[in-house]
Amino acid sequence: MPLAQPAPLGGTRVSTPAAREETFQRLFDEFSSPIYNYLLRMVADPDRAADISQDTFIKAYRNLHTLTEASSVRSWIYRIATNTAIDDMRRRRMVTPMAAFGEDAEHGFDRPDERPGPEAQVVGATLDERIQRALLRLRPNHRQCLLLSDLEDMSPQQIGEVMGLSYGAVRTLLCRARGEMRHALAQEGLTR
Amino acid sequence: MSWSPEGGRHPEELVSASLTGDLTEAEQAQLDRHLAACQHCQRLLASFREERRLISGLRHVPPPVDLRERVAAGIAGGGAAPWWQRPRILAGGVAGLAVAAAVLALAVLALGDARRPVADAPSDGPSPSPSPSATPTGSFPGFGPSTPTPTPAATADASATPTPAPTPGPTGTPTPAPTPAATPVIARATPDVYLAFTPAQPEGDQQLLVVEGESGETVTELEPPSGPPVNAILSPDGAWLAYMTEVGEKGTNEVWATRLGDGEQVPLGETLAGSPFLEQLSWSPDSRYLAYTLADEAGVNAWLFDTADGSNDAITAAAAVYAASFAPAPGGGVLLWLSVAGPEPISYLIEVPDDTAPSFVPEVSASVGIAPGVFLPVVSPDGSHAIYWRGAMQAAETGAPSSWLLAEGGAPYLAEVPADGDRAADEVAFANERPLFSDLTIGREAFAAAEVAWGADGKSFAVWDAEWMGEPQSAPEEAPYPDSLRIYFSNVDDPDLITRLHALDEGDLPDGVAEVTHVAVAADARHLSLTVRFPTGGALEAPRAALLLVTRNTGDVADEVEQLAADDGWVGPAVYRQPPDRAQQSPEPSPQP
Numbered sequence: 001m002p003l004a005q006p007a008p009l010g011g012t013r014v015s016t017p018a019a020r021e022e023t024f025q026r027l028f029d030e031f032s033s034p035i036y037n038y039l040l041r042m043v044a045d046p047d048r049a050a051d052i053s054q055d056t057f058i059k060a061y062r063n064l065h066t067l068t069e070a071s072s073v074r075s076w077i078y079r080i081a082t083n084t085a086i087d088d089m090r091r092r093r094m095v096t097p098m099a100a101f102g103e104d105a106e107h108g109f110d111r112p113d114e115r116p117g118p119e120a121q122v123v124g125a126t127l128d129e130r131i132q133r134a135l136l137r138l139r140p141n142h143r144q145c146l147l148l149s150d151l152e153d154m155s156p157q158q159i160g161e162v163m164g165l166s167y168g169a170v171r172t173l174l175c176r177a178r179g180e181m182r183h184a185l186a187q188e189g190l191t192r
Numbered sequence: 193m194s195w196s197p198e199g200g201r202h203p204e205e206l207v208s209a210s211l212t213g214d215l216t217e218a219e220q221a222q223l224d225r226h227l228a229a230c231q232h233c234q235r236l237l238a239s240f241r242e243e244r245r246l247i248s249g250l251r252h253v254p255p256p257v258d259l260r261e262r263v264a265a266g267i268a269g270g271g272a273a274p275w276w277q278r279p280r281i282l283a284g285g286v287a288g289l290a291v292a293a294a295v296l297a298l299a300v301l302a303l304g305d306a307r308r309p310v311a312d313a314p315s316d317g318p319s320p321s322p323s324p325s326a327t328p329t330g331s332f333p334g335f336g337p338s339t340p341t342p343t344p345a346a347t348a349d350a351s352a353t354p355t356p357a358p359t360p361g362p363t364g365t366p367t368p369a370p371t372p373a374a375t376p377v378i379a380r381a382t383p384d385v386y387l388a389f390t391p392a393q394p395e396g397d398q399q400l401l402v403v404e405g406e407s408g409e410t411v412t413e414l415e416p417p418s419g420p421p422v423n424a425i426l427s428p429d430g431a432w433l434a435y436m437t438e439v440g441e442k443g444t445n446e447v448w449a450t451r452l453g454d455g456e457q458v459p460l461g462e463t464l465a466g467s468p469f470l471e472q473l474s475w476s477p478d479s480r481y482l483a484y485t486l487a488d489e490a491g492v493n494a495w496l497f498d499t500a501d502g503s504n505d506a507i508t509a510a511a512a513v514y515a516a517s518f519a520p521a522p523g524g525g526v527l528l529w530l531s532v533a534g535p536e537p538i539s540y541l542i543e544v545p546d547d548t549a550p551s552f553v554p555e556v557s558a559s560v561g562i563a564p565g566v567f568l569p570v571v572s573p574d575g576s577h578a579i580y581w582r583g584a585m586q587a588a589e590t591g592a593p594s595s596w597l598l599a600e601g602g603a604p605y606l607a608e609v610p611a612d613g614d615r616a617a618d619e620v621a622f623a624n625e626r627p628l629f630s631d632l633t634i635g636r637e638a639f640a641a642a643e644v645a646w647g648a649d650g651k652s653f654a655v656w657d658a659e660w661m662g663e664p665q666s667a668p669e670e671a672p673y674p675d676s677l678r679i680y681f682s683n684v685d686d687p688d689l690i691t692r693l694h695a696l697d698e699g700d701l702p703d704g705v706a707e708v709t710h711v712a713v714a715a716d717a718r719h720l721s722l723t724v725r726f727p728t729g730g731a732l733e734a735p736r737a738a739l740l741l742v743t744r745n746t747g748d749v750a751d752e753v754e755q756l757a758a759d760d761g762w763v764g765p766a767v768y769r770q771p772p773d774r775a776q777q778s779p780e781p782s783p784q785p
Contacts (some may be wrong), residue, residue, distance in 0.1 A: 032255055032259060033255055036253070036256075037253055037255075046256075050262075053259060054262045054263050055266075057263045058266040061263075061267050062267075127246075128250060131246050135247075139760065149212065153248070156209075156212070172205060174209070175207075178240050179204070182240070185243060190246065
């Protein structure tokens with residue numbers, strides 16, 4: 001049975017060590033890859049994404065008992081992943097590596113700029129890299145909700161469960177995020 | 193939502209929600225009617241669809257092959273509580289820091305085989321997980337000696353001497369100035385604390401937090417003000433934080449002081465906003481007094497807050513007297529520079545008495561010395577230098593209350609503070625005075641004002657928010673110089689002080705910044721914390737600012753910029769505590785030219 005279905009309350013899922021192990025293995029099998037990809041797009045660093053993924057599943061294992069009939073497994077594991085990523089970003093203070101993306105050929109008066117100009121950087125990068133760069137220009141909460149919506153195909157209700165927001169707040173946040181992403185993609189030459 | 197040309201609103205939120213089918217029947221009908229007649233929203237819908245297509249098409253990357261094993265090892269290893277859940281030590285001094293370091297060391301040892309080899313990991317601070325990807329540096333929250341947090345290209349370490357700001361080489365590329373004689377300086381890239389303000393929202397209350405820079409943990413929560421903080425300064429002993437907040441749309445600022453240990457918060461007064469000269473806050477070297485200026489119905493006057501007894505009094509009763517900064521007094525005691533604004537400004541150095549003094553009256557009251565033509569001398573943390581202004585001043589508006597700005601020939605200067613024995617009679621003769629901007633021609637139309645701050649190292653300084661009234665002194669194809677959105681960074685040992693080449697990279701600031709609100713310079717003289725304000729849609733929209741940590745690089749290496757704190761809302765200003773060995777002592781002998 002896919003773990004995306006709500007678990008029975010007080011069922012065999014975690015009442016015994018064996019059940020716990022089985023439940024967790026299924027959780028890992030189903031969600032390790034999408035969680036890793038979500039985190040990779042959040043932090044744009046494979047090593048960090050791997051670390052945060054590891055922390056996420058360790059926390060999930062320790063908190064399996066908090067899964068109830070009413071909770072969605074998917075929202076639950078993404079909430080753990082999101083909060084773990086936020087903690088990581090706060091600790092590392094590397095929310096937006098702006099120097100990598102904030103420069104433009106017209107802003108280099110201070111010193112000779114031997115780095116490739118923005119056009120060369122854009123042409124040389126893959127589409128994936130350019131979309132990732134655009135994502136990194138976004139505020140973290142905008143990046144989160146956009147990835148949950150467009151990468152993970154979550155509904156506003158599900159996004160709200162993950163981010164702790166109301167349905168209305170998610171709709172508003174998504175609209176703002178799309179607006180910010182539109183601008184960011186334009187800076188990467190991907191949209192008008 | 194934005195406004196449509198017809199005067200109504202573009203239903204952008206409905207456009208966004210329509211991508212995922214999250215509209216009610218009524219909303220869908222409303223959107224369909226609007227789209228039939230609105231090209232703006234038709235284009236918006238098309239771009240949102242393309243955006244969603246691009247994101248959903250991102251390449252799927254398999255997770256690391258050893259992720260399962262790593263998770264299993266982490267679960268099996270158990271491990272101590274994450275480091276951020278351990279007791280936080282605040283202002284605990286060296287002893288407390290040693291305890292904290294020991295706790296951290298024990299936790300690191302308990303992490304077991306799940307840790308990656310040190311050689312594979314960037315050393316950027318302790319990690320909370322059983323499998324950290326970083327080597328703990330031993331840094332711990334609190335005030336006092338700490339190891340710096342290296343940035344990817346940084347080479348600073350705990351024993352590093354301060355790196356002077358770059359000076360331009362023959363090709364115009366800044367190169368490091370000669371390093372002064374090595375004196376151990378506590379180098380800490382991240383600010384000691386910063387302020388984070390969340391205005392009132394439908395779902396939440398206003399909040400003003402003091403946040404520890406290294407850990408991101410809340411030090412104390414303050415009474416929320418009516419507007420964001422725009423200036424802050426930490427007392428030399430780190431016990432008090434003085435700050436200034438905007439009063440909504442009123443055009444005034446409030447001055448506050450808070451004791452960080454217990455969160456005691458003292459409102460000190462309200463003043464006109466809009467002039468950098470009215471935002472000057474200064475702590476005495478012994479951390480007892482805070483000097484500041486209030487412009488109100490009574491005029492512009494200097495005030496003094498005494499942390500010893502909580503008294504808060506005006507110390508002048510004239511029309512246009514500004515509190516500048518404290519200066520070390522030979523043999524003990526505290527001296528304070530006051531400046532009288534006028535067509536010919538003049539500054540007075542006075543003694544700060546132990547009890548409430550009668551108001552100082554310029555030209556009447558006793559003073560230790562005077563400096564004719566000098567306005568607002570800001571003495572460096574070590575007392576060796578001062579940055580001040582010269583030029584004719586004019587009140588911004590006729591009648592009280594009003595602030596004063598430089599009207600003709602205004603420019604900042606750097607000079608050495610003379611030793612006591614060098615003072616001739618009443619006049620304080622600052623030595624080796626040089627224009628701060630060495631490549632600017634100061635004519636009649638020059639600076640009206642600018643913000644100036646010394647670095648925690650006592651040698652470096654930053655200038656920003658420069659109000660230049662003259663024509664830009666740059667080539668037509670170049671960026672204007674000076675520019676209010678640029679931050680100019682140098683140090684006293686740089687023979688050129690500030691030139692156009694000393695501006696931080698324009699790319700250091702994100703697009704759309706409306707104003708650089710505050711700059712603080714770390715003791716390593718290589719890192720700056722910038723508070724940058726973004727424009728808002730008007731009075732109904734919450735103010736927004738980001739706090740950026742800039743690593744100033746030299747030559748062709750671009751500056752590195754990090755954003756501190758992931759929070760929305762307003763983050764900043766940030767403050768650095770002066771290293772204890774840089775606190776003002778007796779004045780040093782003036783160096784020979």
